[in-house]
Amino acid sequence: MDGQLNHVMVPKAKQDEAARQAFVGALRKHMQGSLTPGNQAVYHERIKPAFVEAHGREPANRQDVASVMKADPYYQFWSALQRVSQQAIWDSVTDVIEHDGDRLNAEADMLATKKPAGGSLSLNPNLAMPSYVTAADIHLMPGSYVGDGNAEMRQGSLYDRGLYLYIGGQCGPENDGLSYMLNGAIKARFPDFAPKRILDVGCTIGNSTTPWKKLYPDAEVIGIDVSETMLRYAHARAEGLGVPVNFVQTNAEFTEFEAGSFDLVASCLLLHETSASALPRILAECRRLLRPGGLMAHLDVPQVLGLSPIQAFLTSWEEENNNENFAHLIREMDLPAVAREAGWPAEAISQPNIPMAGAVDVRNYDASRQLAWTFLLGTA
Ligand SMILES: C[S@@+](CC[C@H](N)C(=O)[O-])C[C@H]1O[C@@H](n2cnc3c(N)ncnc32)[C@H](O)[C@@H]1O
16 A cells, blocks of 8 residues: 555555556656646746736736636646546546455445444434535546445445545545644644544535544544445445544435534535535534534635635636536635624624644644645534
8 A cells, every 4th residue: 555544445446557647646646746836837927928918907816817828738748648637547547446345245244243342323214315416526526425325335445445546645544634733723723622422514524524523532423424335335444444433424404413513514525615604504504403502614625815816716626527517616705794694692602723833733744734725614
């Protein structure tokens, strides 16, 4: 393996498959380290000067940059390679699951029966899937979060291994760095915060759920998602890792948990994949679920507010080319205003600008170097 923790639910590649994954991983890292920054050089050296000459002013926003950058051969080359390498990630994992799927299913059955860590799984076969989850293969992952709806491990396993390659291991060996970063943002503001009941919303495979149990061992930790197949995998994964978490299939817009029953309601990268109507409903539901003194904490993709026009343009690649169909909403959203409309008092909401280095415990993961993650905090 290449740094990902080789836990029992990770699909086991044969030698040639591992070599293919290593190639895809190296290509992605090369793109991120060299080719993506090359867009900036191209922009400053030839795109911006040509724009200024033609318009008598500098590009003011990402739309200005798009109008010229999309015709540039370097950008076209980079964009095509970015798309093809994204597809190659999933292809390189799918082939492994083809031959390792039976083992993964057997391991999951065993873990779900024995529950060595003592966690649980509660499914709701009647839950309706929101259309914003099922409409597209988000990140180009075949089958997206829901797959064909069966109980097999293939979809979760594809996500777990594919995510590691996708982000170049930036979130650490267990793909779990985001919750550590979010906890760092919380602790920077509320150093004594010690939640006893924690809800992780939109938990997928539970990679950002298990850290909450490690950070707060005395707390009850619950992860929710709409996807049965992801939750089955999350349960097996957490049990395999020895971390007791309870997973529940429910919709974050209207859960069936009791009002005022959580100290912390958190999410990592959920909000940008929900619709304009769902997002305020989720914020309102977070508020309903919190006890007095409890905390809502969301971490999500960088917003374009405050970014330079070229940074904002490059950020929007995901929306146009990677089936991130709703991300444009949150990129330009006044999140505190949306929270207020969803019922949060103005003084309870903050959108801290967290300097990544130093203040945030991400165990030196590379994710901390990313600029401008979006944080939204709400105190009940
Ligand atoms: C980008 S993934 C979250 C990733 C994960 N939290 C992490 O840290 O890696 C978004 C997840 O949210 C789930 N989701 C989307 N809308 C939801 C909703 N209304 N209620 C519950 N889960 C939802 C999707 O099924 C998907 O698994």
